[in-house]
Amino acid sequence: RRRLRRCGEQIPGPRPLPLIGNLLDVGFNPKKLFDVGLRLQDQFGNTIRLWAGSFELIVNLMDPRDIEVLLAKNNNLKKSFQYDFLHSWLGLGLLTSTGERWKKHRKIITPTFHFTILEQFVKVFNKQGDVFISVLQKMEGGPPFDITPLVDLYTQDVICETAMGVELHAQTEKYASSYLKSVRDMCEIYVKRSTSPWLYPQHVYNLSSYYRRERKILKILHGMTNEVIKRRKRQLDEDPTLLEENVDELGRKRKLAFLDLLLRASRNGIELSDEDIREEVDTFMFEGHDTTASAISFALFELSQRPDIQEKVFNELKEVTSDNDSQYLSLDFEHLNKLKYLEQVIKETLRLYPSVPMFAREITEEVRLASLPVDIPPGVTVTVVPALLHRNSEFYPDPNVFNPDNFSQEAASKRHPFAYVPFSAGSRNCIGQKFAMLEMKSILAKIIWNYSLQVDPTFEMELIPEITLKSNDGVRLSVIRRI
Numbered sequence: 001r002r003r004l005r006r007c008g009e010q011i012p013g014p015r016p017l018p019l020i021g022n023l024l025d026v027g028f029n030p031k032k033l034f035d036v037g038l039r040l041q042d043q044f045g046n047t048i049r050l051w052a053g054s055f056e057l058i059v060n061l062m063d064p065r066d067i068e069v070l071l072a073k074n075n076n077l078k079k080s081f082q083y084d085f086l087h088s089w090l091g092l093g094l095l096t097s098t099g100e101r102w103k104k105h106r107k108i109i110t111p112t113f114h115f116t117i118l119e120q121f122v123k124v125f126n127k128q129g130d131v132f133i134s135v136l137q138k139m140e141g142g143p144p145f146d147i148t149p150l151v152d153l154y155t156q157d158v159i160c161e162t163a164m165g166v167e168l169h170a171q172t173e174k175y176a177s178s179y180l181k182s183v184r185d186m187c188e189i190y191v192k193r194s195t196s197p198w199l200y201p202q203h204v205y206n207l208s209s210y211y212r213r214e215r216k217i218l219k220i221l222h223g224m225t226n227e228v229i230k231r232r233k234r235q236l237d238e239d240p241t242l243l244e245e246n247v248d249e250l251g252r253k254r255k256l257a258f259l260d261l262l263l264r265a266s267r268n269g270i271e272l273s274d275e276d277i278r279e280e281v282d283t284f285m286f287e288g289h290d291t292t293a294s295a296i297s298f299a300l301f302e303l304s305q306r307p308d309i310q311e312k313v314f315n316e317l318k319e320v321t322s323d324n325d326s327q328y329l330s331l332d333f334e335h336l337n338k339l340k341y342l343e344q345v346i347k348e349t350l351r352l353y354p355s356v357p358m359f360a361r362e363i364t365e366e367v368r369l370a371s372l373p374v375d376i377p378p379g380v381t382v383t384v385v386p387a388l389l390h391r392n393s394e395f396y397p398d399p400n401v402f403n404p405d406n407f408s409q410e411a412a413s414k415r416h417p418f419a420y421v422p423f424s425a426g427s428r429n430c431i432g433q434k435f436a437m438l439e440m441k442s443i444l445a446k447i448i449w450n451y452s453l454q455v456d457p458t459f460e461m462e463l464i465p466e467i468t469l470k471s472n473d474g475v476r477l478s479v480i481r482r483i
């Protein structure tokens, strides 16, 4: 404890109070967390110390050199204790687990994001994107509306059909929205607990109204994932050839998608219990849809403000798909890889609105910071805050202005590589980042191909850093048909 105290004293941060630490500085309103972060960064710089209560030392890193030290060495892979609050929902899935269990599961799951599988998934992105466009048609030419619920349903359909092999029809049938509402509620409870140190001890939390709400929400969340697993198992029982790794038309060994691979591994004697599988499915259902939904919605928001950027995206689409004039623009893997300007738009979106605004590790092996002559001892929580790092004017001129040119090859090559970490970095980086980029490109391309987006002048964005970054009132815009 003395080492923690000494470390805390060496790092700038607001003065802590007895028992509550810096609780009052951070505040109790999750909607204000983003503004609080900006204010603290202004006052204390890029490395900030906070105390959660008297004993939990949290060091927030926003200097790329420190972030490199933490992430590139791969010796501090343990998630911080705040991730334990997700165990009741996500168990010990890839996001929340640690040590040998994490290593084993990461090794099993990594091949399911091989590019040959991603190539197959592009067909699903197209199919579900076409459903999205047909739903959007109903809004054509009408008044501004919130597009985020439609985007959420699209990404939910995509993750279910690609990773789980189950067609959900979330976009066209209403029942799936109770899962999405429960995800939001669960994220809200998580943030509340993380910013309320008196709710950290499980026995105290169990007495709270949040815990009672959580129990009800978990029934819906786990009910959904159990149903998905049950449906896929039924399909596999009916057609066992689905689990065979046969050879495709180009002579390549066909790879299995996520859930099939887990089910086959457990049938072939690799130790994966039904519970292990459910926890991974819960993790991928959540991480695989909520993150991309945020990014797509924020991209649409920024594009609605910038007709000039929409035009550039549209022109690039015309170039890349010179013979494609149908309403349902169909983009294959090669097309998507050629959409370099759209990629810059998405990267810039993730700069201003990183879907995961903050992530954290518990230090297990002492780390010497690069920005300050300070050693961080084991036991300290260290956070990386892309939401603040990415808005630092030291690395981005006009940091609050949406400018895809920040990701031209030239601009990106001049920046410190760890000044941009929307997918984290090192061996615990985002396993789904290539999947995410293809999915986001595919749907944004379809939308811009069909519609010009128009801003709602009355709409004001208020950011809330939940587990994923959200806009409090969604994203309001209107859509006008192009062709």
Ligand code: HEM
Residues within 6 Å of the ligand: 094, 095, 096, 106, 163, 283, 284, 287, 288, 289, 291, 292, 295, 350, 354, 355, 356, 359, 360, 421, 422, 423, 424, 427, 428, 429, 430, 431, 432, 433, 435, 436
């Ligand atoms: C715009 C989209 C996405 C962003 C910005 C994003 C960002 C991130 C970040 C920052 C992390 C590290 C989190 C931490 O250390 O706590 C992460 C981890 C993870 N992501 Fe993503 N993600 C995205 C999409 C996806 C998708 C589509 C999937 C699945 C298909 C996915 C699955 C995961 C998983 C399983 C982990 C945990 C990896 C591990 O610890 O080994 N993500 N993601």
